[in-house]
Amino acid sequence: MAPLLEIQNLEVCYGKARVVKGVSLQVSRGDCLAIVGANGAGKTSILRAVMGLVPAAGGRIILNGVDLTGRPAWERVTGGAGYVPEGRRVFPALSVEKNLLAGAYRVADQKKVHHSLARVYEIFPRLQERQRQPASTLSGGEQQMLAIGRALMAGPQLLIIDEVSMGLAPVVVNQAFQLIDRLHHEGLTVLLVEQNARKALQVAEWGYLLENGKIILSGRATDLRGHPDFVGAYFGRNVQVK
Amino acid sequence: MLLQQIVNGITIGSLYSLVALGLTMVYGIMRVLDIANAGAYTLGAYLGVWAYTRTHSIIIALLAGVGGAAITGYLFQRAVYTPIKKVADPIVPLVASIGLFIVMEDLFRLIAGPYTITFPVHLPLNRLTLGSVIITGTQAVILLVSAFLFLLLWILLNKTKIGLAWQATAQDVETAMAMGINTRSVVAFAFILGYAFAALAGILVAIHYNAVFPTMGDIPSYKMLAIVVLGGLGNPLGAVVASMVVGLAEALVAGYIGSFLPTDAIAFLALIILLLVRPQGLFASGGDAR
Numbered sequence: 001m002a003p004l005l006e007i008q009n010l011e012v013c014y015g016k017a018r019v020v021k022g023v024s025l026q027v028s029r030g031d032c033l034a035i036v037g038a039n040g041a042g043k044t045s046i047l048r049a050v051m052g053l054v055p056a057a058g059g060r061i062i063l064n065g066v067d068l069t070g071r072p073a074w075e076r077v078t079g080g081a082g083y084v085p086e087g088r089r090v091f092p093a094l095s096v097e098k099n100l101l102a103g104a105y106r107v108a109d110q111k112k113v114h115h116s117l118a119r120v121y122e123i124f125p126r127l128q129e130r131q132r133q134p135a136s137t138l139s140g141g142e143q144q145m146l147a148i149g150r151a152l153m154a155g156p157q158l159l160i161i162d163e164v165s166m167g168l169a170p171v172v173v174n175q176a177f178q179l180i181d182r183l184h185h186e187g188l189t190v191l192l193v194e195q196n197a198r199k200a201l202q203v204a205e206w207g208y209l210l211e212n213g214k215i216i217l218s219g220r221a222t223d224l225r226g227h228p229d230f231v232g233a234y235f236g237r238n239v240q241v242k
Numbered sequence: 243m244l245l246q247q248i249v250n251g252i253t254i255g256s257l258y259s260l261v262a263l264g265l266t267m268v269y270g271i272m273r274v275l276d277i278a279n280a281g282a283y284t285l286g287a288y289l290g291v292w293a294y295t296r297t298h299s300i301i302i303a304l305l306a307g308v309g310g311a312a313i314t315g316y317l318f319q320r321a322v323y324t325p326i327k328k329v330a331d332p333i334v335p336l337v338a339s340i341g342l343f344i345v346m347e348d349l350f351r352l353i354a355g356p357y358t359i360t361f362p363v364h365l366p367l368n369r370l371t372l373g374s375v376i377i378t379g380t381q382a383v384i385l386l387v388s389a390f391l392f393l394l395l396w397i398l399l400n401k402t403k404i405g406l407a408w409q410a411t412a413q414d415v416e417t418a419m420a421m422g423i424n425t426r427s428v429v430a431f432a433f434i435l436g437y438a439f440a441a442l443a444g445i446l447v448a449i450h451y452n453a454v455f456p457t458m459g460d461i462p463s464y465k466m467l468a469i470v471v472l473g474g475l476g477n478p479l480g481a482v483v484a485s486m487v488v489g490l491a492e493a494l495v496a497g498y499i500g501s502f503l504p505t506d507a508i509a510f511l512a513l514i515i516l517l518l519v520r521p522q523g524l525f526a527s528g529g530d531a532r
Contacts, residue, residue: 051420077422089417091410102410105403106422154422 002065003028004080004158004189005050011058012045012213019045021213022059027158027191032184034221036197037210043193044086046210047162050191051076051083064157077106082156086163088147092136096127099135099146103153112155120149123179141172148179159183161192165199177203201225245375247497248490253381255489256388257450260443261462262469262481263395264436270412270476271432273332274323277339279440280463281346282311286441287448287458288354291361300363307445308438315437316430318342324429343463350456358455361448380450387446391439392482399478404431412476461506468509472516473524480525487524488512 003026012020020042027033035043048054050061052073060069063079076083082103091099100120104113121128124145130138135146144164151159161180165173173196181203184190194200201207201221209217209230217229224230261283268276290307294300322342326335367379377385399405410418411428419425443462448454469488473480488509495508503511516524 053416053420072424072426073416073419074422074424077420083420085417085420089414091413091417093413094406094409098406098409102406102418102421102423105407105410150421 001029004031004064005191006062007046007050007059008062009059010046010049010056010061012042012049012054013057014045014054018057019213020049023210023213023215024059025208025215025218027189029157029189030187031206032180032190032204033192033206033208034197034200034204035191035193035208035210036195036200039195041210042213043195043210044162045213047083047160047191047193050160051081074106077154077156080157082151082154082159084144084147084151084159084161084164086166088140088143090135090138090143090146090150093134095132096135096138096146097131099150100127100153103150106154113153116153116155120152123152124149140168141175144168144172144176148176152183156188158189158191161190163194164192165194165196173199197230198225243374243497245373247493249375249377249381250497251490251493252486253384253489254492255486256384257443257447258462258465258469258485258489259482260388260391260439260446262466262473262485263478264439265466266470266473266476266478266481267408267432268436269470270478271408271415271429272323272327272335273476274327274335274339275467275470276318276323276433276436277336277463277467278318278342278346279315279339279436280459280466281343282315282437282440283444283447283462284350284454284456284459285314285346286311286444287361287454288350289441290445291359291448291454294361294363300365303363304442304445307441311441311444312434312438315433318437319430319433323433324426343459347456347459354454354456356456358453360452361445361454362452363449365449380446384446384450387442391442395435395478404428408432465506465509468513471523472509472513474522477523477525480523484524 005027007023007025010020010023011018023046035046037043045054049056052068052071056069060067063076063081066079068075068079091102094102100117104116107113126142127145127149135143138146164176164180168176177199180190180192184203192200192204201224204221207219207221207224208215209224217224217227261280265276265279268274268279286307289310290303293306294303322338323335326338365379365383367382369379370377370382399408407418407423407428408431410421410423411425415425469484470481473484491512492505492508496505
């Protein structure tokens with residue numbers, strides 16, 4: 001069976017700086033896959049290229065069997081991808097409900113939109129309580145709920161999440177990872193990028209360790225956690241963790 | 243006297259609003275101050291008078307003026323602003339818009355001549371007298387058309403998918419794209435609507451003063467800048483309120499104080515005072531169309 005997402009030899013450049021250097025990976029249906037690595041390793045750039053927000057300088061991005069390399073970002077959503085950007089990026093002046101409706105922009109069937117809205121409110125009752133409030137008035141944790149809810153509104157097959165833990169209190173981080181675990185166990189395919197590698201590899205089945213724009217280690221998440229290179233990528237090669 | 247000046251001020255403010263709305267909608271979405279929008283104001287008037295003299299139908303004149311300007315707005319966006327914005331500093335599209343405006347004015351002069359031509363429309367509305375207040379037929383049309391368009395725009399921005407897309411794109415273009423919004427279409431929508439509104443204002447002004455001339459867009463080109471800054475750049479509601487404030491100020495100053503300074507300076511005086519007191523403008527910038 002063809003993978004849901006296939007990244008082949010992806011290269012991303014910002015000016016003359018090559019930040020992603022020939023990354024290849026596959027996400028099969030039902031998988032939960034985490035790309036981990038230190039700050040500046042190129043994780044977010046991979047996701048931004050997958051979503052068409054930065055051009056791929058090389059390689060191919062195939063979603064649901066369709067080569068989307070060089071295609072505009074909005075075609076990813078039609079192709080089945082839902083995106084939770086780094087830093088939440090909710091629309092600050094729009095109400096909570098309008099933010100969610102913006103996530104369903106590509107859905108023509110209003111019945112489906114209402115169904116998705118009811119489901120998001122069932123997952124996040126807090127958002128329903130605050131549906132008329134501008135998104136800027138929500139707390140960081142609530143904005144993260146909104147960003148995830150917004151990505152779910154289009155009924156994605158693949159949920160792409162960038163740094164879900166960033167800037168959140170530990171208790172909220174735990175809730176966010178519990179939610180990702182729940183969505184995955186309900187059948188959603190998840191690709192997440194995370195600095196908090198320990199948390200990410202607890203919910204993911206597969207892990208990719210990125211260093212300086214290259215994948216240096218990949219495998220089952222359980223195997224990756226204890227691997228010496230995994231510790232080295234974060235703290236330096238000569239560090240021993242007791 | 244006061245009520246009469248208020249009616250006059252709201253009429254002028256309504257006309258300013260139509261032009262300012264286009265400018266602010268384009269700014270909200272593209273962060274470009276499109277001076278050429280004032281060229282659409284003149285273009286609408288010329289196309290309108292051209293169609294009217296041939297058909298004697300005000301409906302066809304409106305369709306020709308508004309349609310022609312809307313197409314021009316779309317072409318400018320696709321051929322000039324979007325390509326420039328991809329590769330150049332934010333100041334370059336502004337310079338390009340000034341260039342386009344100058345080219346448009348010279349083309350009007352070359353094609354239609356450097357003189358004033360009349361727009362002799364007889365609107366089927368009589369003068370309305372309410373106590374001491376007189377509303378001319380043209381004023382009534384301007385007020386009715388503007389009120390209808392403001393309502394239409396409010397519904398469009400707040401109750402439709404394209405309006406939601408405009409608001410989302412104005413706030414965060416990249417995230418809007420990632421939500422599946424075709425931001426290219428949204429930008430085109432803003433230009434088409436902006437140029438159509440400016441053209442409509444141009445036709446109404448041409449009918450009101452029975453005059454069309456190549457430089458009629460000069461004053462709107464700079465006065466609208468003051469108005470959209472007053473209202474908060476990219477904020478449609480702010481643009482309407484600021485237009486009314488300037489329109490009323492102009493009418494009241496003209497009616498009560500007289501010509502101690504040129505009428506057109508009032509917008510800038512209001513802008514200077516407001517920026518000293520409230521540097522962010524009357525309303526917050528961008529995207530919030532409530």
